[in-house]
Amino acid sequence: MKNPKSNFSEWYTEVIQEAGLADIRYNVKGFLAHMPWSVRTMKNMYCILEDELERKGHEPVWFPALVPESYFKKEAEHAEGFSADVFWVTEGGRESSKLSERLALRPTSETAMYSIFSLWIRTWRDLPFKTYQSCQVWRFEGKSTRPFIRGREFYWTEAHDVFATQKEAEKQVEEDMEITGNVLKQFAIPFIFFKRPEHDKFKGAVSTYAADSIMPDGKIIQLPSTHFLGQNFSKAFNIKFVDKEGKEQYAWQTCYGSAVWRIFGALVAIHGDDNGLILPPSIAPLLVIIIPIYFKGSDEKVLEKSNSIKKLLESTGIHAKVDDRAEHTPGWKYNYWELKGVPIRIEIGPMDIEKKQLVLVRRDTREKITIKESELVDKVCKLSEEIQNNLSRRAEKSFREHISEADDMTKLTRILKEKGGLVKVEWCGSVECADYIKAETIGGDIRGVPLGKEEKAKGNCIWCGKKASQVVYVSKAY
Amino acid sequence: MKNPKSNFSEWYTEVIQEAGLADIRYNVKGFLAHMPWSVRTMKNMYCILEDELERKGHEPVWFPALVPESYFKKEAEHAEGFSADVFWVTEGGRESSKLSERLALRPTSETAMYSIFSLWIRTWRDLPFKTYQSCQVWRFEGKSTRPFIRGREFYWTEAHDVFATQKEAEKQVEEDMEITGNVLKQFAIPFIFFKRPEHDKFKGAVSTYAADSIMPDGKIIQLPSTHFLGQNFSKAFNIKFVDKEGKEQYAWQTCYGSAVWRIFGALVAIHGDDNGLILPPSIAPLLVIIIPIYFKGSDEKVLEKSNSIKKLLESTGIHAKVDDRAEHTPGWKYNYWELKGVPIRIEIGPMDIEKKQLVLVRRDTREKITIKESELVDKVCKLSEEIQNNLSRRAEKSFREHISEADDMTKLTRILKEKGGLVKVEWCGSVECADYIKAETIGGDIRGVPLGKEEKAKGNCIWCGKKASQVVYVSKAY
Numbered sequence: 032m033k034n035p036k037s038n039f040s041e042w043y044t045e046v047i048q049e050a051g052l053a054d055i056r057y058n059v060k061g062f063l064a065h066m067p068w069s070v071r072t073m074k075n076m077y078c079i080l081e082d083e084l085e086r087k088g089h090e091p092v093w094f095p096a097l098v099p100e101s102y103f104k105k106e107a108e109h110a111e112g113f114s115a116d117v118f119w120v121t122e123g124g125r126e127s128s129k130l131s132e133r134l135a136l137r138p139t140s141e142t143a144m145y146s147i148f149s150l151w152i153r154t155w156r157d158l159p160f161k162t163y164q165s166c167q168v169w170r171f172e173g174k175s176t177r178p179f180i181r182g183r184e185f186y187w188t189e190a191h192d193v194f195a196t197q198k199e200a201e202k203q204v205e206e207d208m209e210i211t212g213n214v215l216k217q218f219a220i221p222f223i224f225f226k227r228p229e230h231d232k233f234k235g236a237v238s239t240y241a242a243d244s245i246m247p248d249g250k251i252i253q254l255p256s257t258h259f260l261g262q263n264f265s266k267a268f269n270i271k272f273v274d275k276e277g278k279e280q281y282a283w284q285t286c287y288g289s290a291v292w293r294i295f296g297a298l299v300a301i302h303g304d305d306n307g308l309i310l311p312p313s314i315a316p317l318l319v320i321i322i323p324i325y326f327k328g329s330d331e332k333v334l335e336k337s338n339s340i341k342k343l344l345e346s347t348g349i350h351a352k353v354d355d356r357a358e359h360t361p362g363w364k365y366n367y368w369e370l371k372g373v374p375i376r377i378e379i380g381p382m383d384i385e386k387k388q389l390v391l392v393r394r395d396t397r398e399k400i401t402i403k404e405s406e407l408v409d410k411v412c413k414l415s416e417e418i419q420n421n422l423s424r425r426a427e428k429s430f431r432e433h434i435s436e437a438d439d440m441t442k443l444t445r446i447l448k449e450k451g452g453l454v455k456v457e458w459c460g461s462v463e464c465a466d467y468i469k470a471e472t473i474g475g476d477i478r479g480v481p482l483g484k485e486e487k488a489k490g491n492c493i494w495c496g497k498k499a500s501q502v503v504y505v506s507k508a509y
Numbered sequence: 510m511k512n513p514k515s516n517f518s519e520w521y522t523e524v525i526q527e528a529g530l531a532d533i534r535y536n537v538k539g540f541l542a543h544m545p546w547s548v549r550t551m552k553n554m555y556c557i558l559e560d561e562l563e564r565k566g567h568e569p570v571w572f573p574a575l576v577p578e579s580y581f582k583k584e585a586e587h588a589e590g591f592s593a594d595v596f597w598v599t600e601g602g603r604e605s606s607k608l609s610e611r612l613a614l615r616p617t618s619e620t621a622m623y624s625i626f627s628l629w630i631r632t633w634r635d636l637p638f639k640t641y642q643s644c645q646v647w648r649f650e651g652k653s654t655r656p657f658i659r660g661r662e663f664y665w666t667e668a669h670d671v672f673a674t675q676k677e678a679e680k681q682v683e684e685d686m687e688i689t690g691n692v693l694k695q696f697a698i699p700f701i702f703f704k705r706p707e708h709d710k711f712k713g714a715v716s717t718y719a720a721d722s723i724m725p726d727g728k729i730i731q732l733p734s735t736h737f738l739g740q741n742f743s744k745a746f747n748i749k750f751v752d753k754e755g756k757e758q759y760a761w762q763t764c765y766g767s768a769v770w771r772i773f774g775a776l777v778a779i780h781g782d783d784n785g786l787i788l789p790p791s792i793a794p795l796l797v798i799i800i801p802i803y804f805k806g807s808d809e810k811v812l813e814k815s816n817s818i819k820k821l822l823e824s825t826g827i828h829a830k831v832d833d834r835a836e837h838t839p840g841w842k843y844n845y846w847e848l849k850g851v852p853i854r855i856e857i858g859p860m861d862i863e864k865k866q867l868v869l870v871r872r873d874t875r876e877k878i879t880i881k882e883s884e885l886v887d888k889v890c891k892l893s894e895e896i897q898n899n900l901s902r903r904a905e906k907s908f909r910e911h912i913s914e915a916d917d918m919t920k921l922t923r924i925l926k927e928k929g930g931l932v933k934v935e936w937c938g939s940v941e942c943a944d945y946i947k948a949e950t951i952g953g954d955i956r957g958v959p960l961g962k963e964e965k966a967k968g969n970c971i972w973c974g975k976k977a978s979q980v981v982y983v984s985k986a987y
Contacts, residue, residue, distance in 0.1 A: 056628060119598065
C-alpha cells in the first residue's frame with residue numbers, strides 16, 4: 032500500500048485494487064468486475080443475512096429482473112421517485128425490434144412483486160406473508176460512483192412482508208432493526224437506526240428507518256433500511272385479504288433492503304489499516320494462512336508440517352491454506368496476505384518444528400504469539416474470537432468518537448467540516464430549515480431521530496431559532 | 510392432481526402450479542415469479558454445483574449483467590449467433606435519454622468476462638485460470654417458453670477457464686464431464702455426454718459437448734454443456750500471456766454452462782408421479798414431514814410427541830417440520846406434502862405413542878413402514894439413502910428403455926414418433942443429410958457422438974446410403 036489510511040479516498044481506491052476485490056475497468060460507468068476475494072467474502076455475508084431472515088420467518092423467492100412499465104407506474108409516488116433511476120429495455124430479438132412495452136431493469140422489486148402478491152394473498156390464513164430475495168438491482172445513478180459504495184449495479188437482499196394489521200406491520204420495523212443488529216454485529220459494524228425525516232423517506236412509504244454507520248473520513252454511509260408502507264402499495268396493487276369476519280380488507284406492508292455489496296464497502300473502510308484489508312473472522316474466506324519458511328535443506332520437512340497443520344485445522348472446520356509458492360519470499364507473502372486481510376498467519380520454520388512450537392501473527396494488531404504446537408486448534412479458535420471482538424471494540428470506539436453535539440450553526444458547520452460524524456442538534460421539523468442547514472454546512476443532512484431512543488427537544492431549532500420539535504442528528508453522507 | 514403423468518404436458522403445467530413452484534402470470538412472456546419451494550430446492554442444487562466447481566479449482570466472480578455492444582460484437586461468429594437472443598437497454602435516467610452505446614442484457618457472459626480477462630492474465634503464472642459465476646441470463650426466445658425448460662430469463666452457472674496449452678483446455682472438457690456426472694448423480698438424473706456435430710456447436714466454439722437427458726414424453730432435454738473455444742476468443746479479446754520462455758502467446762479457453770433452473774425442470778419431470786413432485790433427498794428443502802393425527806383428547810400429547818421427534822431429527826442435521834395446522838385433516842395434509850414431493854412422511858397418532866412406534870411413509874413408493882421409535886434416526890437416514898438410490902435406479906431404467914437403434918428411416922421415424930428417446934444411427938456427417946433427417950422425422954436432431962464411447966461406423970448413412978463416418982444418436986428435443 033502506497034497510501035496510508037489517513038488519505039482515506041486514495042487508500043480506499045488502492046485497497047480495492049491491490050487486495051484483488053474488484054476491477055473498475057469494465058467499460059460501463061458504475062459497473063464492476065468482482066474478483067474472487069470479494070465474492071467469497073460477500074457470499075459468506077449473504078449466508079449470515081439469509082439465515083437471519085429465514086430464522087425470522089422469511090421465505091426465499093426469485094422475481095424477474097425486468098418490470099413492465101405498466102407495473103412500474105402503478106404506485107404514483109414510487110414511480111415518480113424512482114423514474115430517474117431506471118435503465119429501460121426497449122428492443123430485442125434479431126431485428127432489434129421495439130418491444131410493445133418498455134421493461135424497467137428493476138431498481139428495486141416492489142412493483143414486480145406486488146403485482147403477483149395480489150394473486151397469492153387471499154385470506155387472513157395467508158398472512159403474515161414474509162418473503163425475501165437476494166439479487167442485483169440497477170440504478171441509473173447520476174452522482175459519481177464508487178466501488179461497493181455507490182454503483183449502477185449492486186447486490187442486495189430485499190424482504191417484502193404483508194400483514195393483516197397495521198400493528199403487525201409496525202412491529203416488523205422493530206424486527207428489521209433486530210435483524211440488522213444481529214447481522215451487522217457479525218460484521219463488527221456499529222450503527223444507529225434512525226427514523227428518517229418526512230422529506231427523506233423511501234418513495235411510496237409512510238415512514239422510513241435506516242441504519243447509519245460512519246466511514247473513516249467522517250462521512251455517513253446508509254446501510255440496511257426498512258420501510259413501513261402502510262396501505263399505499265396494497266391499494267395501488269390491489270392486495271386484499273378476507274379477514275376472519277369474512278370482510279375484504281387491504282393488507283399492510285413493509286419492505287426491507289440490505290445491500291451486502293455496500294456493507295462490504297463499509298467493512299473494508301472501517302476495519303482496514305495502512306497495510307490493507309482486515310476481515311472479521313466471521314466472514315473471511317480464509318481464517319488462517321500458513322507460510323512455510325525454508326532454510327537450506329529443510330524445505331520438505333517444513334512443507335510437510337505446513338500441510339499437516341492445514342489438515343488439522345480443516346478437520347475442525349477452520350478454513351486454512353498453505354502459501355507454498357516457490358517464486359516468492361516469506362516477507363512478500365506476509366505483505367500479500369496482510370493486504371488481503373486474512374485474520375491469522377502461521378509461520379513455520381525448521382526451528383519451530385524442532386521446538387514443537389508455532390508462531391501466530393494476528394492481522395488486527397500484528398502481534399506475534401508463540402504457542403505450543405499441541406495447543407494449536409484451541410489457540411486459533413480463541414484468537415479468532417478475540418480478533419472479532421477487538422474489531423468490534425475498535426469500530427465502536429471510533430464510531431462513538433464521531434458523535435458530537437452542537438447548539439449553534441457555527442459549531443455544527445465546524446464539526447462537520449473538521450471531523451464529520453453525527454452531530455446532535457435540535458430542529459423545528461421544517462423542510463426549509465433542513466435545506467438551509469444543508470446549504471450552510473455544504474452537505475449536512477438531517478438523518479433523523481434514533482429509533483427507540485427519542486429525546487425530547489428542550490431548546491430551539493438550530494437554524495430558525497423557533498421552538499424545536501425534535502432532537503435529530505446531522506451528517507454528511509455518501 | 511387432475512392429470513396423470515401419462516398426459517405429460519398437462520401434468521407438468523399442473524404440478525408447477527399445484528406444488529407451488531412458480532407463477533406464470535407475471536406479465537412478461539417467458540418470465541416467472543419463483544415461489545419458495547422451488548427456490549429452496551434450487552438453492553440446494555446451487556450448493557452442490559458450486560461445491561463441485563470449487564473442488565475442481567474454480568473461483569467465484571461476479572460480472573456485470575449489462576454488456577456494451579462493442580464488447581458483445583468482438584467475436585464475430587459468437588455475436589452473430591447470439592444477436593437474435595438479446596434484450597437491449599437503450600435508455601436511462603430521468604428523461605429516458607438514449608444511451609451513447611446500447612447495452613446487451615447478457616445472454617451468456619463470454620464477452621463481458623473476456624474483455625477483463627485480457628487485463629488479468631499476464632504470464633504463465635496466472636494460468637490455469639478457472640472461474641465461475643452463478644447468475645441470471647436473458648434470451649429473447651422466439652420459441653414457445655415453458656417454466657424451467659425454456660424461458661427468457663433463467664438461472665445458471667457459467668465457468669470460464671483459461672489455459673496455456675491446447676492439451677490442458679481439452680482436458681478441461683473431460684473434467685467438465687466429470688463435474689456434470691458428479692452433480693447430476695446427486696440429482697438422480699441419468700444422461701449421455703455428446704460431442705455435438707459441427708452444425709450444432711456453440712457459436713464461437715471449436716467444439717461443443719453437452720449432457721442430454723430424456724423427458725417422460727420421450728423428448729430430449731439438454732443439460733450442462735461445455736465448449737472448447739480454442740484461441741477464437743483469446744484472439745478476439747486479446748487474451749495473451751508470456752510463457753516460460755518469455756514469448757507472448759494467445760491463451761486457450763473453455764466455457765461451461767450448467768443451468769440449475771433447467772435441471773430443476775428435468776428433475777420435476779423425471780422423478781414426479783401421478784401424485785405430484787418427488788424430490789431426491791439430497792436436495793429436498795424438507796426430508797421429513799411430520800403429521801400429527803389427533804383422536805379425541807389426545808391433541809396435546811400427539812403434538813408434543815411430534816415436536817420432540819422433529820427436534821430429535823433436527824439435532825442430527827435432518828430438515829423436518831410438523832404440519833400442525835388445525836384447519837386441515839391428516840388426509841388433506843398427506844396429499845399436500847406428497848404433491849410437494851417431501852421424501853419421508855411420519856404419521857403420529859395416540860396409538861403409536863402408546864406402542865412406542867412410528868409410521869414412516871416413503872414418497873417414492875408410497876410404502877408404509879412401522880418402526881420402533883428408538884430406531885428413528887437410523888431408519889430415516891437409511892430410508893433417505895434408499896429413496897435416493899431408488900430414484901436413480903428408476904430414472905436410469907427409464908432412460909435405458911428410451912435408447913434404441915435404427916438402420917433405416919422408416920424405423921427411425923416410427924421410433925421417434927412412438928416412444929421418442931435417443932436412437933442410434935449411422936451417418937455420413939453431412940449437414941444436408943442432417944437437415945433431411947430432421948425434416949423427414951419432423952424434428953429429429955443429430956445429438957452427436959457419445960464422448961469417450963465413440964463407436965466405429967460399419968455401414969451406410971441412414972439417409973443418403975453413402976458410407977457412414979460416425980455412429981450418432983438422433984432425437985427430438987426441447
